[in-house]
Amino acid sequence: MSSGLYKALKGMKDIMPPDIHIWQDIEKKAREIFASYGYLEIRTPAVESTSVFIRSIGEDTDIVEKEMYTFQDKGGRSITLRPEGTASVVRCYVENNLHGLPSPQKFYYMGPMFRYERPQSGRFRQFYQIGVEAFGSSRPEIDAEVISMLAHLLSGIGLQELHFQVNSIGCEKCRPGFKEALLSFFEGSFDELCVDCRRRYSQNPLRILDCKVGRCIEIRKGAPSVLDHLCIDCRDHFQKLLELLEMLGIRYTVNPEMVRGLDYYTRTTFEVTSENLGAQNAVAAGGRYDRLVKEFGGPETPAIGFALGMERIVELLKMTLKYDLPAPEVFIAVIGERAGREGVRIVDDLRAGGVWAELGDWTSSLKSQMRRADRLSAGLVFVIGDDEIQSGHVKWKKLADAATGEVRISGIRDFIIEGKQA
RNA sequence: GUGGGCGUAGUUCAACGGUUAGAGCACUGGACUGUGGCUCCAGGUGUUGGGGGUUCGAAUCCCCUCGCCCACCCCA
Structure with a gap:
């Protein structure tokens, strides 16, 4: 409903x-x-x-x-x-x-x-x-x-x-000659044609050839062919x-x-x-x-x-064919307000580089952000919290095979774009 | 325009005319306090398409209406 x-x-x-x-x-x-x-x-x-x-x-x-x-x-x-x-x-x-x-x-x-x-x-x-x-x-x-x-x-x-x-x-x-030929062909069996075809007889006799009613199909056997005319x-x-x-x-x-x-x-x-x-x-x-x-x-x-x-x-x-929804290449999960703000900057930078990036909601749990990334079938997830901002390094995870790695936050954009080319 | 089938939760579907209309999936949260999928637990939703009638009692039977689907017709 x-x-x-x-x-x-x-x-x-x-x-x-x-x-x-x-x-x-x-x-x-x-x-x-x-x-x-x-x-x-x-x-x-x-x-x-x-x-x-x-x-x-x-x-x-x-x-x-x-x-x-x-x-x-x-x-x-x-x-x-x-x-x-x-x-x-x-x-x-x-x-x-x-x-x-x-x-x-x-x-x-x-x-x-x-x-x-x-x-x-x-x-x-x-x-x-x-x-x-x-x-x-x-x-x-x-x-x-x-x-x-x-x-x-x-x-x-x-x-x-x-x-x-x-x-x-x-x-x-x-075409006029062909119509004539059709009319005289169907003249004798006019009464046996279906209602529609009787109407077609006067309006557009060619359409009788297209009728799907069994009896009409019978009747038109041997009817003149356009190609002969x-x-x-x-x-x-x-x-x-x-x-x-x-x-x-x-x-x-x-x-x-x-x-x-x-x-x-x-x-x-x-x-x-x-x-x-x-x-x-x-x-x-x-x-x-x-x-x-x-x-x-x-x-x-x-x-x-x-x-x-x-x-x-x-x-x-x-x-x-099976068509899937398109999926983002990158998902940035963020922990805490400060990381949330940093995330806005990072996805904006990635998007400017032509990369489809999505940002998690820092007010919801990391678990639910991960779940969302998974539902979106995101390619790579970066998790950013205070620690990462401190160190300047961030871990990434590839959702398809759970592979992980680390990269500098300032290098995320290059990392993604080079990865695309490879 | 003419026939036939079907309308129940977001979705797919249950419910002999008889308690408060249920289940799977999905969704949200948790178990797992910073890492998804699997599992378990918890949570919420319905004018039973609408209106009328029959009945002590209607999602269920009847009538009307609306909508969807399929076919005729016709066409892409």
């Missing part, structure tokens, strides 16, 4: 030690890898005009229909906490005329996203994503670059056994991408039934899943969105990106 007057809102979590160190490691690794691929950080506001998201994500997607945190500000404007990152970055790209810079322009971002959903395992109302967006190239090489970068990031932080799926959902030229250009693009992925040694499967939940995707879509997560098993996903920049009032600019879900990655990492 929790105490206190307040709790975090439903679906929102505090991220604390020791977990926070996993988060920091992931973020650090991501920055390193993105840097080597030439992606630069971009930070956009967490709130945008509601229309930014409606326009990009799509009027009748679930996100827009029922999952957005939308409010009116005091000026009566409708504003929304971002449910994903791409829309904001595209808005930023267009607003700041970044297309005037040499193409392609490549960015990454990290931060919280918000969706008003019922929380469950791996799903939160405030969740964190790391994402990348590359603008200005329609070449399959950039698709491969983005996917390869994702693969390197995931393996770089120690995740194995992830499943890469790729697909192409065509462009504005070939791609136009020449899309087919060529996809083919080239697959060749590049082969060449890079990225293991993947082509899944023609993979459909993404955002309307802006064109051509390449991909998703990375894990078997160890429960129902919400996507750890990262992305795709190409060649029309969005234009939609936002910019010049025709092809683009591609992905986002990965921090909580899910952290969850996977916690299964295999």
Whole structure:
């Protein structure tokens, strides 16, 4: 049972030690890898005009229909906490005329996203994503670059056994034909489809391919495949991408039934899943969105990106790696007020030298100070009392193996720093 | 939005409808008066999530409500 007057809102979590160190490691690794691929950080506001998201994500997607945190500000404007990152970055790209810079322009971002959903395992109302967006190239090489970068990031932080799926959902030229084909395929068995799929039939027939209801899975056997309906250009693009992925040694499967939940995707879509997560098993996903920049009032600019879900990655990492709390290098136990004052000086000096040092409380017993040092897993303990101040020499003890020694008080700082280097 | 499971100490969990709701861990102090871990001893905490009802009597049964978890849906 929790105490206190307040709790975090439903679906929102505090991220604390020791977990926070996993988060920091992931973020650090991501920055390193993105840097080597030439992606630069971009930070956009967490709130945008509601229309930014409606326009990009799509009027009748679930996100827009029922999952957005939308409010009116005091000026009566409708504003929304971002449910994903791409829309904001595209808005930023267009607003700041970044297309005037040499193409392609490549960015990454990290931060919280918000969706008003019922929380469950791996799903939160405030969740964190790391994402990348590359603008200005329609070449399959950039698709491969983005996917390869994702693969390197995931393996770089120690995740194995992830499943890469790729697909192409065509462009504005070939998708209408495919929709037609789907509609006529399902026409005869329409009445047998589940309620949701009957709705999808008119709203977004591609999603029928993604339905998990047993009967619908039956019915769609033999349904037309997107891949058979791609136009020449899309087919060529996809083919080239697959060749590049082969060449890079990225293991993947082509899944023609993979459909993404955002309307802006064109051509390449991909998703990375894990078997160890429960129902919400996507750890990262992305795709190409060649029309969005234009939609936002910019010049025709092809683009591609992905986002990965921090909580899910952290969850996977916690299964295999053990993260300990960081521990101080030095603990100064002090006996008596005079030593207590001397201790303040010593830890301050050590800290100025970049050493994590903690000071005991001279009003509590040496035993309890030692116990605290032990609980903190401190590396070395120095015990200072009147005798030590008199003689200028102090004993140290290494908690791990109980080794002891002696050093001049004035030499503690050098002793520690040299010890670190050795 | 729809289902299912669960709410007892800081934490993990006990308590056939029946005394004053207990135990491990953790925490603090001591045994060991200036050296941690191991052992032993001592110490404290609960509106049994909240509200109502049934009953002589409710942590226990019923209703409502809130919260958490899981799943559907959807997605990172």
